[in-house]
Every structure is written in C-alpha cells, then in structure tokens.
Amino acid sequence: MGDLMQPLSFGHLMCWALEELRLDGSIFGVKENQFWRPEPGRLITDSFGDRLASPVGPAAGPQTQLANNILVAYLTGARFMELKTVQKIDGEELRNAVPKPCINVEDEGYNCEWSTELTVAEAYDEYVKAYFAIGVLGKELGLGTVDEVGFNISVGYDLEGLKSDKVNSFIDAMIDASDTPVFRECHAWVTEHLGELSHFTREDLDTLSPQVSRSVTLSIMHGCPADEIERIAMYLLTEKHLNTFVKCNPTLLGYQFARDALDRLGYDYLSFDDRHFAEDLQYADAIEMFRRLMAEAEACGLSFGIKLTNTLPVDVRRRELPSEEMYMSGRSLLPLSLSLALRLSQEFDGVLPISFSGGVDAFNVKEILSTGIQPVTVATTILKPGGVTRFRQLSSLAVEVMTDHHGIDGDRLAALVDDVLSDERYHKRYREKVHSRKTDSPLPLTDCYKAPCEDGGCPIQQRIPEYLKLTASGDFTEAFDAIAFDNTAPTILGVLCPEPCRDRCTRLDVDQAIDMRGVKLAAADGAQDAFIEAIVPPALLTDAKVAIIGAGPAGIAAAMFLRRNGMDVEVFEKLEGPYGIVRYIIPGFRITREQIERDYQLAVHLGVRFHFSCDPDYSVEELKKTFAHVIIATGSWGRCPSPVREGQDHILDALEFLWQANNEGGATVGRRVAVIGAGDVAMDCVRTARRIAGVQEAVLVYRRTEPYMPATQHEVNLVRSEGLAMEELLAPISYDGTTLRCEEMRLGDEDASGRRGVVGLGTFVDLPFDTVIGATGATVETGPYARNGLAQKARGLAEVDMSFQSSIDGVYVIGDGRLGPSTIVHAVADAKTAVRAILAKEHLCVDYDTRPAKVEPDQHEVHARRGLLIAAINGKAEGDRCLTCDVICEVCTEVCPNRANVAITVPGFADPRQIVHLDGLCNECGNCGTFCPHAGLPYKDKITIFWTRDAFDDSTNTGFLPLNAGAYLTRMPDRAVRAHRAGQQDLPEEMSRVLAAIEKDYSFMLAAPLGATS
Ligand SMILES: Cc1cc2nc3c(=O)[nH]c(=O)nc-3n(C[C@H](O)[C@H](O)[C@H](O)COP(=O)(O)OP(=O)(O)OC[C@H]3O[C@@H](n4cnc5c(N)ncnc54)[C@H](O)[C@@H]3O)c2cc1C
Ligand code: SF4
Ligand code: SF4
C-alpha cells in the first residue's frame, strides 16, 4: 500500500488549495511569491499549434501524474503539460512491475519507472481535475486562463494497446471531456462554489472548453519496430486528428557517437552496450518515416514533429536503483539530445518541428528556445531542491526569447551543440567528485532543519550561513567575529581549505556549491587586522598550564582555544617559525608568508607563548612536572611508502622536495620530472616542479584516470589549467635514476564505493626522467610516541580515546600526528575536541560551543530565492546565494513530485515549520530521501498521516490514521500501535502538538471522512 497514490476528489483538491492559500499564503506548499505571473496577452503558437503563455512545462514523468502536481507546476510557471504516459498496462499491474525507489537524481538523473501508476481511468480524472483547477485558480489568482496552457497527451507503446477500450476512450475523452463524470463533477463543484470565487465567473465556466487536449506525444518502447511506430503515428493523425509528435530515443545517434560523447564528458562509468542501438529505430528508416508522416499531417491540416529525446537506458552498476536497467536523464543527456536535434534539423533543413526534453534548466533554456526548438519540458531539474518553483525562473527566461513556431535555426543550433560539448557545466567533474550530499545525522521526527555545510560538512562547525550573510551585507566585522569563534586560522583556511562544507552545500544540487572559502577570505581581508588589534589576552582562570609540542595548525589551534578560555599555554616548536607544513612545505605560490603571519598574530595577541627552535627530543615525563596537560601535535613528516618496487633509493620524497624548493632556494631536479601520486600533495609537487628553473616537463603519473584522483577537483583543475601533463593508467614499477618503467593498466570494475579498480595489462613503457618524486602519502614518525611510553596501535600510531587522550593521563595527540596526513581544518577540529576535554577537567567553559545568532533571516526572502539557479559570484556577494538551510530547509517538500511532504506551522517548536508526510500522495519514488541532508528518509521517518487502514497497516511510519470524529489509530516512535482520542494526554509531546495543529488549521490533510469538505 505504501506506494499506492490516492487521488483527491476535485472538491477536496479545491478546498485544500483555497484553505491553504488563506491560511499560509501557499497552495500545496508553493508560496504566493513563488507564483509566476505572465504578461497578459503575451502568447505564442507552439509547434503543436497550442497558444501558450510560456513554452515550458513538466515532461511526461513523475510530476504530471496527480492533479495537484500539475496544478503546482502551473502556479510556478509551467504552461505546457506533457501528461504522464498512459498505456494498456496500468494500476496495480504496472506498480508491481516498477521496483521502488524508482528515482535517483543525485547528479545526472536515473529512473526505472515508465507510465502512470494510476489506472488509465484514474489518470484521466487527474488530468481533467488539473485542467479545471488551473482554469479556476488561474483566473482567480490573476495568473492567466486555461486556454493559454497546452495539455499534451502522452501515450504508448503499441497500436493494439492504443486501440484497447481503456486507452481509446481515454484519448477520445481528452479530446472532448464534456460527457465524462469527472468533467461533470468539476463543473458541478465550481457551479456550487461560484459565489465564493472573486474573479472566476459563470461566463468563464460556460466558456471553459471541454477539449482538454489537441496534441499527443507518442512514447515508444525500446525495440519497437519502425513500421509499428509509423502505424501508431498515422492512426493518431488520421483517426484521432491530433497534432502528433513521436518521442525518439537517443539511440538514433548510434552507439559509437553516444559512447564517445559520454566518455569525453567524464561519464565513462556509464555502462551500456549496443543492444538497444541495434534494436531501436534506425536513423535512415526514421528519416523516411518522418517525411511520410509530415506529408500526411500536412494533408490532414495537422502538425507532425518529433520529441527529443527519451532517456538513455544504461545498466545499474553502482546500486543506483533496485533494477537491472535504468533510464538516464539530466545534464548528461543534454549533449546527446541536442546533437540529435542538430542532425535531424540539418536533415530536414529546419522544417521538422522539434519539442525538447533532456537536461534543460535555467542556465540553457534561453539558448535552446532561441534555436526555434519548442516547447521544452523538464523532469530532472524540478526533482532537485527548489522543485517546481524552478519553473518561475524557467518561464521568466523563456518569455524573453519565445516566438511563434517558425522552424529551427541550424547555425544557432550547431553553435549551441559546440558550446555544450565543451562547457564544463556538462562535464561530470563539474560536480567536484561529490556523490551524495547526505550527512550521517539521524533524521529527527520534528525540528529537523539544518545547514548541512555547517552540521555534517565543516569539521569545525563554522557558522556558515551566518558569516555568508554578514559578509554579503558588507559587515566584515561581525562576519569575522562569527568565523573566529570556531576557526583559529581564518586567513589560511580562507586560502587553502579543501572545503568539505562545499560537498554538503544544498546549492550543489541547485547550481554550484557556495564558495565558502572565498567569502571567508573576503571577511578576513576586511576585518582581521582590526580584530587582532582589539584582542586583549583573557584572564587566567586556573593555575593549571598546558604544554603543546608542535606549532602547526593543530598545535596553534589548541593553544588559542585554551588561552581564550582562561588557561596558560606554552608551545614548543622545533623549527624557527610557526605553522608547520603550511609555512615550510606548501608552495609560496599558493599562500604567502604575510597571510600565514596574519593568522599567527591572532595567537600571539591572545597571549600564547611560543618557543621556537626547540630540542625535538621532548620528554612527556619532564613536561608533566610543570604542565598539567600535554598536547602532542607534531604532524606527519615521515617518508611516503615507495611508489616503485625497484630503485626506491632513487625516488625523491615529496616533503623533501617541497622543503628544498621552499626553504633551500630550490631543488635540483633536471629537465624532466615525474611525480607519482594523485593527491593534493602530488598536485603541489608537479606545479612546483614546473616552476623550477631548467625544468622543461613536469608530469603526473597515475595508475587510474583523472576522475579517480583523490585530489580535490579544484587542485586538479589548477594542474590542468597550467597545461601540465597527466600520464594516466600507468603503474610505476621501477626507477633507475634515468628510466621510469611502468606497467600499462586499464580500468576494472567498481568497488563498493564506486571507485574503479585497475587491471595490469602486462605491457610496459619506459619513460625517461631526471627526477622521480614520490607523493603517495606521508607517514607519521612514531618513534617519539614509543620513546615517551604512549601505547601504540597499527602503524605505530598512538592509541587515543574519543577526546584524543593517549594511554597516558593528560597527554593528548592531535592533528596529522594522530592519524596521518589530513587537512588543516581537521587539525583545528582535533584541537577543539581535545581542548573541550581539558577545559572540562579544569571545570572551565568552552566558548565555541555557545552559538548566539547574529542574524535574523527573513523567511519571506529565503522562500523567494528558492528554486532560482544563480551562477557563482566571486567575492563577498557570493553569500547572497546561500539558502540559509538552517532557517528553512523544506527540501523534501520541494523535491517530492507528488507534494506528499508538507511543511506546516506548529507552535512550540524551534523550527518555524514542521514536516508531515502524507502517505496517500506518496508512491515511494525515494526522491526526498536522496536530498534530505540527514541520513534518514523523510517518507519513512516523518510523522505520517494515513488515509486508509490498509495503508496504515502496511507501513511502519510513526503517525496517525483518522478513524471518526476525534479518534485516531496512532503508531508511536517505538512502533507501538494505540488508539487515541482528541484531548487524551497519551501522545509524546511533539506528536501531540503536530496533531493539534493539523486538527486546528490543516484538517483538509486528513482525508475523508474527517477532513474532506467536498
Ligand atoms: C604539500 C602539502 C600540501 C597541503 N595542502 C593542504 C591544503 O591545501 N589544505 C589543507 O587543509 N591541508 C593541506 N595539507 C595538509 C595540512 O598542511 C596538514 O593537514 C596540517 O598542516 C596538519 O597540521 P598539524 O599541526 O597536525 O601538523 P604540521 O603542520 O605538520 O605541524 C606539526 C608541527 O610540529 C612540529 N614538530 C614536529 N616534531 C616536533 C618535535 N619533536 N618537537 C617540536 N616540534 C615538532 C613541526 O615542525 C611542525 O611545525 C597539505 C600538506 C602537504 C604536505
Ligand atoms: S546553501 Fe547556505 S546554508 Fe545551505 S548548505 Fe549551502 S552554504 Fe550552507
Ligand atoms: S514523499 Fe518522497 S518517496 Fe514519497 S513520493 Fe514524495 S519524494 Fe517520493
């Protein structure tokens, strides 16, 4: 029952819409300020012959199944509705054939669903209800009239099925609905409620055409024979007199073209063979067929065209969905669909009408429409955060370029295809190697909003939305204050942080993750000097002192956090200056000495005492005589494991090389240098090598391919932008001082994490190099741990507890010295943890755990911003792109194609809105689970309202089934099922509050018999 959708009656739908509008200023979760208001009278005639206020709308897919989905698409700007496909297999039979979850649009889209999961009769009712609701509400809300909207039928998949009673009557009744029960039901409801409507009049009702649809898109199954396709299209033209478009598969491009294009764009992991390409409609047959169909359409006074394209079938290889094959859509499909559009429009000199789907979004919609292709439909973009509200931007952009259908401009289309094939935005690497954005926190039943960048992304939980907003508004002082709470190296991290926060940023699923690092640096540049001048060393609150060994990022962070909270700290460093790797190893072209010094001064002004050039043979026992606590933060400076089996002595270690380059006036490496490795350190080595006088070539040698390099995409991009060579699929074997011998490799199967293994080919190449640098990961020098009696584990690392305390009481190990090479921000995070434990022992407070809010975000403004794709803005204004996810998340409500997750106002909670799940609208597509930033799944973990006993019994969700007035069957968080009556104090407080709010304000969500007012 969980995936069975239960459509609302027309009366219920309308009461819900009008009541929610009155109460919350929204309809099915879409706020009034997200409605799209077209310029009155600005219409075009599209290639189907429809008069449209915008040539944009939802594709036949998950968003055009239920009437409420179609309605919200309209409200936000869609004016061409390609209705979900109907065919002879429907209802339960179809549902049984669709494994769930059936959608995964984490990046490029995949699905394993096909036609409507309702029965054909139910689907029909939904489309007519949507048509009527749009007619009434469009006029009522001043959004236009229903005759400015195209309702395009989508049918499949064979002629026999089309002629079956149910599909045949569906088509006939879409052409003329006047005699159908649902049309009469809608008519009667509107007649009865005319008095309550302000702008929709009796005349509007009388003139509402019963012709819901005048066009059809034929969806064809893979492998459908050409003559069958032609027979169906002929039938639709000649027997049904519908403007007819045939949806083509990208397989028309031929296997090799599709494979090469996808490989070039980084989708080499997509697995598909030439089977469908061989079995589907062939290009030459298609051309002849389209010519015949165009001629027939002309003879009938109708239009014929093609829809490009259907999805591309690929194998399930990484457990994306619980099926064997899935259908690819989204940004990876765009280059294929557009290439096919170009080929076909050249073939037909631009006169073959093309409607389009496949990777359209706000960044390309204008360019696509400007070629003359129209209308365009979307599915993947509106399954991502923002959801249907993305139509607002799509339609606003579309009207800037829309014109009546006049054929396709081949030159423009050719230029667009060139652009797309070379545009980074369509390359896989644009997603910066991030897979899921989910974090590992359990999804709470209530109060679930969180900013995943800060909570789950940033290891030091910086107050990201806060400093983004403050910086964007130009308040650097307050912004820097917010940053400095958690971050002891704001400038260094503003330059060098690999930004794990970005991997969780909601904007990653909208357009591009926010550049937190750049904003942080802007705030530091604007306010850090003044901040330093104003520092007054805090009073000492205890006599206990702390010794820190190592003045790298970890040691300095610990020192600052301790000193800020009232402890006396002394730092013992063996080198002459502070900041360890950052100062002595990381190349100067990445960070300047002045920038490092600026952060060091934060610690100095706080009153941290530093001792440089110390004896490295520290003794914990000695230190403990003076200091109550000792923190060892000595980093990871040991040699990398050898990258070759033979000739290890000839390999120059990465840190040794970078030390020489940075501190000894440069390294002597000859003319040709190889760097073995693919992490961030390897990137620094190859870029440094290239800058050394006399070096003619610096090359990265890696046994996999670029997409599998562990370095951040940013660092790899820098190497690419400097034109440095990458020798991929070569595994080094030996080096004799002049020749590096490598085995050639090929990519093998994916492991559980999706990373592909490598397989040796048994063939070898010899490459001449003067120097080979090994950058395969530094090791921790563990001798000092042993010497000081710290218990050790694998690889000699110190054994520590949760607070990083070693086996010796009061002695902590943090930073790279704890686990091996990591990052600066993780070093600061380690410091926070150890300092928290030390302060607790001293009964002192921790200032970084209190979080007073500095900004009060405007919810109205945040809602208005949602759904808008905005290209990254360099500098301080970048913060304006932030969606302040901690104030309003509601992502699960936006991405649900069925509006089955709703946000309601419930007094007494921290979050302004609470999420309730409506079982009766959910088909378990899984999409909300993909995008909720918590580990949990909203459709399983949120308080659920059930509409039938079967659905309640078939679920394990916590929630309520209304029985009769005031009585409920409830399932508690511990899964216990109990009867509940209004007024009884037998529910957990949070459930009780949510139910009270629903009963008071949202009873329309409790379906018949309680809530329905129809
Ligand atoms: C080439 C390279 C590039 C990198 N790029 C980045 C980057 O872009 N972004 C990023 O976040 N991270 C980067 N890292 C990693 C980052 O620099 C480290 O994770 C970070 O510096 C770890 O801080 P730490 O304090 O633990 O160690 P370290 O920085 O190594 O500091 C340890 C300090 O302890 C001192 N010390 C060691 N032994 C003793 C002793 N016996 N007595 C006294 N003092 C001692 C050392 O001299 C040193 O000053 C990079 C690392 C390398 C090697
Ligand atoms: S949009 Fe803003 S609040 Fe949301 S994850 Fe990104 S930076 Fe954080
Ligand atoms: S609630 Fe989630 S699983 Fe259910 S239909 Fe909506 S997005 Fe899909």
Ligand code: SF4
């Ligand atoms: S996606 Fe929904 S359930 Fe998840 S945190 Fe956001 S509002 Fe809560």
